[in-house]
Amino acid sequence: MNKKLLLGDEAIALGALHAGIKGVYAYPGTPSTEITEFIQKSPLTAERGIHSSWCTNEKTAMEAALGMSYAGCRAIVCMKHVGLNVAADAFVNSAITGVNGGLIVIVADDPSMHSSQNEQDSRFYGKFSLMPILEPSSQQEAYQMMAYGFELSEREKLPVLLRVTTRMAHSRAAVEVADTAQELQALPFAKDPSSWVLLPANARRQYAALVEKQSALQQLASAYTRLEQDGPEKKLGIIACGIGYNYVKEAEEGAGGYHVLKVSQYPLPKDKIQELAACSTEILVVEDGQPFVEEQVPAMLGAGYVVKGRLTGDLPRTGELTPDSVAAAMGKASKRYFETPKNLVPRPPALCQGCGHRDVYTALNEVVKEYPNARVFADIGCYTLGALPPFRAIDSCVDMGASITMAKGAADAGLFPAIAVIGDSTFTHSGMTGLLDAVNDRANITVVISDNLTTAMTGGQDSAGTNKFEAICLGLGVEPEHVRVVVPLPKNMEEITRTIREEIEYNGVSVIIPRRECIQTLNRKLKQQRKNQ
Amino acid sequence: MKTDIILSGVGGQGILSIATIIGEAATKSGLKLKQAEVHGMSQRGGDVQSNLRLSDGEIASDLIALGTADMILSLEPMEALRYLPYLNKEGWIITSSAPFKNIPNYPEEQALIDELKALPHVILVDVDALAHEHNMPKAANVILLGAASRFLGILSVEELRESIGRVFGSKGEAVVEMNKKAFDIGYAAADKQG
Numbered sequence: 001m002n003k004k005l006l007l008g009d010e011a012i013a014l015g016a017l018h019a020g021i022k023g024v025y026a027y028p029g030t031p032s033t034e035i036t037e038f039i040q041k042s043p044l045t046a047e048r049g050i051h052s053s054w055c056t057n058e059k060t061a062m063e064a065a066l067g068m069s070y071a072g073c074r075a076i077v078c079m080k081h082v083g084l085n086v087a088a089d090a091f092v093n094s095a096i097t098g099v100n101g102g103l104i105v106i107v108a109d110d111p112s113m114h115s116s117q118n119e120q121d122s123r124f125y126g127k128f129s130l131m132p133i134l135e136p137s138s139q140q141e142a143y144q145m146m147a148y149g150f151e152l153s154e155r156e157k158l159p160v161l162l163r164v165t166t167r168m169a170h171s172r173a174a175v176e177v178a179d180t181a182q183e184l185q186a187l188p189f190a191k192d193p194s195s196w197v198l199l200p201a202n203a204r205r206q207y208a209a210l211v212e213k214q215s216a217l218q219q220l221a222s223a224y225t226r227l228e229q230d231g232p233e234k235k236l237g238i239i240a241c242g243i244g245y246n247y248v249k250e251a252e253e254g255a256g257g258y259h260v261l262k263v264s265q266y267p268l269p270k271d272k273i274q275e276l277a278a279c280s281t282e283i284l285v286v287e288d289g290q291p292f293v294e295e296q297v298p299a300m301l302g303a304g305y306v307v308k309g310r311l312t313g314d315l316p317r318t319g320e321l322t323p324d325s326v327a328a329a330m331g332k333a334s335k336r337y338f339e340t341p342k343n344l345v346p347r348p349p350a351l352c353q354g355c356g357h358r359d360v361y362t363a364l365n366e367v368v369k370e371y372p373n374a375r376v377f378a379d380i381g382c383y384t385l386g387a388l389p390p391f392r393a394i395d396s397c398v399d400m401g402a403s404i405t406m407a408k409g410a411a412d413a414g415l416f417p418a419i420a421v422i423g424d425s426t427f428t429h430s431g432m433t434g435l436l437d438a439v440n441d442r443a444n445i446t447v448v449i450s451d452n453l454t455t456a457m458t459g460g461q462d463s464a465g466t467n468k469f470e471a472i473c474l475g476l477g478v479e480p481e482h483v484r485v486v487v488p489l490p491k492n493m494e495e496i497t498r499t500i501r502e503e504i505e506y507n508g509v510s511v512i513i514p515r516r517e518c519i520q521t522l523n524r525k526l527k528q529q530r531k532n533q
Numbered sequence: 534m535k536t537d538i539i540l541s542g543v544g545g546q547g548i549l550s551i552a553t554i555i556g557e558a559a560t561k562s563g564l565k566l567k568q569a570e571v572h573g574m575s576q577r578g579g580d581v582q583s584n585l586r587l588s589d590g591e592i593a594s595d596l597i598a599l600g601t602a603d604m605i606l607s608l609e610p611m612e613a614l615r616y617l618p619y620l621n622k623e624g625w626i627i628t629s630s631a632p633f634k635n636i637p638n639y640p641e642e643q644a645l646i647d648e649l650k651a652l653p654h655v656i657l658v659d660v661d662a663l664a665h666e667h668n669m670p671k672a673a674n675v676i677l678l679g680a681a682s683r684f685l686g687i688l689s690v691e692e693l694r695e696s697i698g699r700v701f702g703s704k705g706e707a708v709v710e711m712n713k714k715a716f717d718i719g720y721a722a723a724d725k726q727g
Contacts, residue, residue, distance in 0.1 A: 334599045
């Protein structure tokens with residue numbers, strides 16, 4: 001064994017490598033990105049030929065990983081919580097087919113929306129898909145859960161969902177790790193090949209078997225769940241899920257005073273919940289994310305048993321847990337000696353100086369001024385920051401790819417000009433199908449694919465469509481004379497604004513591609529070049 | 534013994550490198566540590582902070598509770614003040630006095646400095662000016678660490694200084710020496726005030 005200082009994401013990555021994975025499949029998304037990046041940089045990856053290049057989106061990632069499992073090898077899929085919405089079709093059905101080689105789906109939720117559009121809790125996905133769920137409380141546990149999860153997956157022949165939140169993904173601690181990685185042979189193909197063919201007759205049989213498995217899965221979760229009873233007398237019982245356990249321990253300060261049930265595996269074990277209830281006066285549920293456990297517990301206990309948590313207001317209904325909110329729910333007062341001075345102002349993030357998106361918005365704003373009804377439907381990426389001053393250039397940002405399709409819908413309703421702004425990586429992730437809809441309907445929209453040759457917001461990962469955008473747009477049926485490429489630089493402002501004006505005036509689908517490399521990746525490249533000289 | 538530190542600044546200033554050096558020193562001396570970092574969109578010139586917790590015993594929470602931080606270590610004066618509610622009664626603020634003005638409504642500079650000076654335990658160092666003066670523009674963050682080194686308690690000045698060699702070792706002896714010099718400059722600057 002040796003000790004390494006690892007982010008939660010890195011502990012997961014190393015755990016997966018040591019458990020003998022043959023591949024990681026992922027699309028970047030905060031706070032999950034570092035899992036794949038760690039595997040890409042590991043010497044083991046090159047040594048053993050482990051697949052680690054980025055996928056076009058979370059759905060292609062999920063399906064490829066399922067294929068790897070079909071072929072008998074261990075695989076992981078990584079994504080942020082909203083990525084699971086994109087992968088959901090494959091994810092839910094993978095519980096019906098079951099797996100061959102072990103498969104762990106790692107989803108990083110982002111309560112408090114540090115870098116996200118919502119606070120959805122992936123445990124709900126695991127529950128309605130009837131999949132076992134793991135939720136580590138520490139970096140060490142995250143590392144160990146990979147080997148544990150793969151064994152669980154292969155024994156139960158099911159994919160396993162491993163759910164973390166931002167503070168687990170992006171917090172560093174020392175982790176005891178193995179010295180070597182397992183070397184595994186591919187498992188033979190599944191005995192019953194029909195389980196992979198989800199015709200209704202097969203799917204019904206598989207689904208019934210999955211439902212049948214649930215009590216066994218609950219027993220496994222029960223065996224993993226630990227009740228820390230503090231003496232024989234009745235007192236407040238706390239269900240501490242995932243990293244919620246750490247905040248409870250922090251508030252307890254080693255002094256006890258509570259019965260604590262540490263929950264890190266689901267389906268929620270009814271027997272352990274009842275055991276806690278029997279020795280407690282009432283129950284407080286401490287969970288990061290939405291009230292997933294809190295909603296289930298009352299049905300497991302007798303009527304009138306008091307269950308407290310986010311739904312009752314004992315913990316805030318929204319946002320991530322903090323040591324202070326948990327301490328308050330446990331009846332402990334926070335300390336506070338100094339107040340923030342009143343003259344402080346927020347410092348929001350901004351587009352980098354010299355970024356091509358800046359020039360795109362400068363040009364767009366100038367043209368849009370001329371059309372009082374113009375609306376700009378934007379998308380997910382650095383360029384979403386165009387919503388903030390000084391640009392205030394966009395009217396919407398909803399989900400990956402929604403710029404093109406919302407512009408189309410608005411144009412269908414008669415809005416003119418309807419302009420979409422989407423980044424290169426977001427376009428290949430979820431924009432291409434929408435563009436085909438627009439072409440097929442001859443929608444009157446102008447699409448700006450602001451191409452900086454990378455997936456910039458998550459730190460500059462490869463972008464799936466680099467060097468292919470004109471070909472993709474032409475292939476989808478956009479008229480060649482309405483696929484226009486410009487270089488977003490202040491000196492080209494006249495040409496860019498003229499191009500935008502012309503394409504707005506064209507009645508049909510036009511695509512403008514302002515293309516200039518992200519200055520962050522460019523600077524990194526130049527620095528590397530200087531180093532190599 | 535435990536020491537809880539809030540590191541703060543503006544995205545891109547280099548607070549995570551400071552955390553790396555402290556973390557290295559802590560690991561080397563057998564301390565436990567937890568460090569919550571900020572990644573993603575807020576790194577684009579927004580306010581960033583990291584919670585760094587060191588202890589000779591187990592550490593439970595990744596985040597520091599209100600009123601319990603032993604130190605706010607900041608590369609920007611307004612960003613130091615932002616986390617005041619986390620500081621404990623006897624805690625120290627070690628901050629750069631040079632404002633980073635990338636927003637149009639940055640408050641009046643003197644008012645911020647006055648707010649800081651009114652607090653009981655504050656070291657203000659113009660690390661940008663010192664870095665410029667000594668021709669080491671990229672080492673402002675290590676100058677700040679040097680200024681803080683005497684107040685960390687759980688780690689000695691020498692332990693911190695030594696970890697610079699291990700963290701920057703792969704970049705060559707010249708980089709290590711420059712950063713050690715930056716550390717010493719920061720130490721001396723704080724010494725004049727403390």
